[in-house]
Amino acid sequence: MTALLCAAPSYCSRFGVAILLAALADFLFYGQPAGITVFLFALLIAAAVVAVHPAAFSDGRVWLKPIALLVALLPLAENVSTLSVSIALAALTVFALSLSGRLRHSIARIAGQIVLFGLAAPFRFANDFVRWRRTARRFGRRRIRLAAIAVWVMPLTLGAVFLALFGAANPVIDYWLSLIDLMRLLDLIQLARIAFWLFVLAAVWAFLRPRLVRRIPRAAPAVSAQADKTATTIEDILFGKAAILRALIVFNILFALQTALDATYLWGGAALPDGLSYASYAHRGAYPLIVTALLAAGFVLAALRPGSETSADPLIRRLVYAWVAQNIMLVISSILRLDLYVGIYALTYWRVAAFVWMGLVAAGLALIIARIALRKSNEWLLSANLLTLSLTLYAGCFINFAATIANYNVDHSLEMTGQGIPLDAWYLHSLGPGAFPALDRFLEQQGKTAAAGTVRELAGVRGSDEIWYRTIQQNWRAWSFRDWRLLRYLDSKGPFVIPSAIEPSMPGR
Numbered sequence: 001m002t003a004l005l006c007a008a009p010s011y012c013s014r015f016g017v018a019i020l021l022a023a024l025a026d027f028l029f030y031g032q033p034a035g036i037t038v039f040l041f042a043l044l045i046a047a048a049v050v051a052v053h054p055a056a057f058s059d060g061r062v063w064l065k066p067i068a069l070l071v072a073l074l075p076l077a078e079n080v081s082t083l084s085v086s087i088a089l090a091a092l093t094v095f096a097l098s099l100s101g102r103l104r105h106s107i108a109r110i111a112g113q114i115v116l117f118g119l120a121a122p123f124r125f126a127n128d129f130v131r132w133r134r135t136a137r138r139f140g141r142r143r144i145r146l147a148a149i150a151v152w153v154m155p156l157t158l159g160a161v162f163l164a165l166f167g168a169a170n171p172v173i174d175y176w177l178s179l180i181d182l183m184r185l186l187d188l189i190q191l192a193r194i195a196f197w198l199f200v201l202a203a204v205w206a207f208l209r210p211r212l213v214r215r216i217p218r219a220a221p222a223v224s225a226q227a228d229k230t231a232t233t234i235e236d237i238l239f240g241k242a243a244i245l246r247a248l249i250v251f252n253i254l255f256a257l258q259t260a261l262d263a264t265y266l267w268g269g270a271a272l273p274d275g276l277s278y279a280s281y282a283h284r285g286a287y288p289l290i291v292t293a294l295l296a297a298g299f300v301l302a303a304l305r306p307g308s309e310t311s312a313d314p315l316i317r318r319l320v321y322a323w324v325a326q327n328i329m330l331v332i333s334s335i336l337r338l339d340l341y342v343g344i345y346a347l348t349y350w351r352v353a354a355f356v357w358m359g360l361v362a363a364g365l366a367l368i369i370a371r372i373a374l375r376k377s378n379e380w381l382l383s384a385n386l387l388t389l390s391l392t393l394y395a396g397c398f399i400n401f402a403a404t405i406a407n408y409n410v411d412h413s414l415e416m417t418g419q420g421i422p423l424d425a426w427y428l429h430s431l432g433p434g435a436f437p438a439l440d441r442f443l444e445q446q447g448k449t450a451a452a453g454t455v456r457e458l459a460g461v462r463g464s465d466e467i468w469y470r471t472i473q474q475n476w477r478a479w480s481f482r483d484w485r486l487l488r489y490l491d492s493k494g495p496f497v498i499p500s501a502i503e504p505s506m507p508g509r
Contacts, residue, residue, distance in 0.1 A: 013052065014052055014205070014208045014209060017048045017051065017052060017204075017208060018125075018201050018204050018205050018208060019201070020048075021041075021044060021045065021048060021200065021204045022197045022200040022201050022204070024041065024044060025041060025196075025200040025204075026193070026196065026197065026200075028040065028041055028477060029041075029196075029477075030193060030196055032475065032477045032478075033472055033475055033477055033478035034080050034477070034478070035080060035475075035476075035477050035478035035479045035480050035483065036077060036476070036477065036478075036479040036480055037477040038076050038080050038085065038088075039073060039076035039077045042073050042076060042088050042092060043073065045092055045204055045207055046066065046069055046073075046092065046095060048204070048207070048208060049092075049095060049096050049099055049207055049208065050066070050099065052208050053099040053100060065095060065098055065099070066095075068091075068095075069091055069092070069095045072087060072088065072090075072091030072394070073088050073091060075087055075088070075394065075397030075398065076088050077480065077481055078397060078398050078480060078481045078482055079397070079400070079480050079481070079482040079483075080480060081397070083393060083396060083397055084397045086393075087390075087393060087394060087397060089118075090114050092207055093113075093114050093117045093118070093207070093210070094110060094113075094114065096207045096208075096210040097113060097117065097210050100210050102210060102212070106379060106383055107382075107383035107384075107386050107387055108379050108382040108383040108386060109379075111382075111386050113212060116212040117206070117210065117211075117212055120206070120211055120212055121202075121203070121206035122202060122206075124202070124205055124206045124209060124211060125201055125202040125205040125206070126202070128205070128209060241310050241313060241316070244310050244316060245313075245315065245316055245319070247299075248316060248319035248320060248323055249319065251296070251299075251323055252319060252322055252323050252326065255296075255323065255326040255327065255330065256326065258330065259326055259329050259330065259333070262333040262336075262337075292327075292330065294361065296323065296324070296327045296365075297324075297327070297361075297364060297365060297368055300320055300323070300324060300368055300372075301368070301378060301381070304316070304317075304320060304372055305378075311372070317372065320372060321369060321372070324365050324368055324369050325369075327365050328362055328365050328366065331358050331361050331362040331365065332362065334358050335355065335358050335359070335362075338351060338354055338355060338358070343412070343420075344420070344421070345421065346408070346409045346412065346413075346421065346423075346424065347404075347405045347408045347409055348405065348427075349401065349405065352401055352404070352405065356392065356396070359392075360388065360389060360392060363385075363388050364385050364388070367381055367384045367385060367388070368381065370384075371384075400434050400482060401434075402431040402432055402433075402434030402435055403434045403435065403437065403438065405431060405435075406428050406431055406434065406435035406437075406438035406439065407437075407438045409423060409424070409427075409428060409438070410423060410428070410438040410439075410441055410442045413442070415442065415445060415446065416442070416445060423442060425439070425442065425455070425458050426458070428442070429458065429461060429462070429465070433465070433469045433483075433486060434482075434486070436462070436465075436466070436469075436486065436489070436490070437489060439458075439462055440462075440493070443455070443458070443459050443462065466490065470487075470490070473487060
């Protein structure tokens with residue numbers, strides 16, 4: 001019973017904080033646009049986590065954790081996107097686990113903890129509620145319930161008395177009290193709103209009581225000594241030192257052939273066979289070559305395990321260095337192929353993602369060489385790759401990809417340069433407000449020439465989009481640094497006016 005009474009305040013205080021956060025989330029998000037409010041709510045969650053873990057302040061370096069969290073949350077202030085929200089959730093997870101003393105020190109293990117936390121988070125609130133109910137039933141549910149109610153009797157009763165006295169003494173408070181409409185408050189109770197509150201409660205509760213999924217260790221299968229000996233012998237034959245040496249020689253020759261072909265056709269400018277264009281050559285090879293590089297990386301990690309006989313052989317190590325170097329050249333060739341394809345068929349989100357992915361693969365291959373040369377473990381390699389990925393995603397939060405794609409497509413379109421392919425202006429429109437500046441340049445250019453009816457229609461849609469965008473931005477909740485910069489551009493440009501050359505002709509003109 002004593003243990004329960006000691007634990008009950010902890011549960012109650014956390015539940016009260018969770019209710020407060022849910023109420024704030026209702027004010028910030030329900031039926032409202034998302035903007036700077038996401039950043040503010042993340043700060044509120046962080047403050048709540050600190051409040052429920054006061055013992056964490058015994059560490060002299062505890063101030064470093066909020067600073068690191070603030071840096072990780074800055075992408076939310078720049079722009080709210082799936083990427084920035086994902087980074088913020090990961091950072092809040094690390095912050096909560098750190099203050100609760102459950103955070104590991106290896107980057108690879110921290111990544112695993114984030115995954116386990118995400119698996120446990122949706123069920124943490126319901127699980128804790130069930131456990132609390134079982135404990136209450138075991139130690140006397142009625143006494144616990146009465147105790148939980150009794151602690152609120154005096155504060156609420158005296159609070160109501162004081163509020164009534166203040167209302168009688170202060171006409172402003174009396175006016176506020178007269179504005180309370182109980183029937184209108186009941187109208188606010190909606191099924192969708194209740195679901196929203198439950199979702200927020202479950203989400204914030206996971207950070208207030210950070211726990212991980214318990215992994216059940218699997219028992220090693222029992223095998224006989226004879227079967228184990230046979231398996232070892234087969235492994236020695238198929239993946240032994242001699243097999244790996246021969247495989248590396250064959251692989252280096254094949255990759256050298258592929259690199260030579262790319263050097264001849266992509267970099268040397270040699271004529272392609274009849275019926276094959278540079279665009280198809282570039283497009284067909286970009287993605288399969290990345291898969292090839294990933295398979296090569298997996299082979300290297302499996303063949304040169306730390307402490308194995310193959311990893312200590314100087315010849316095998318040199319062949320691995322040469323092969324990984326050729327894989328890096330393969331990735332660079334894939335990037336060049338994709339660049340050629342983009343130069344002909346324009347830029348899209350998926351092609352930007354492909355560029356980023358190929359760069360990460362090249363960095364991963366370079367880290368494999370570093371792991372072998374420095375004799376590091378596979379855990380070190382995984383941590384280094386996760387760190388590279390995290391920094392890349394963090395930097396990507398501050399890049400306006402919509403504006404980048406729109407500017408590139410406009411600057412390289414047939415209408416602007418006289419060569420290439422016609423601009424897919426409706427794709428630019430689908431990119432959202434970030435494409436406004438590039439779209440304006442395109443429409444201004446078209447205004448100097450005879451424009452088709454499609455361009456006139458697009459100009460009209462562009463004007464309507466700006467009106468809609470300005471209406472959304474009048475709500476302070478939708479504010480972000482990126483939107484602030486765009487609004488400055490729109491204000492300096494003035495209200496959007498359809499260029500005269502593409503205005504529809506009027507009767508009598």
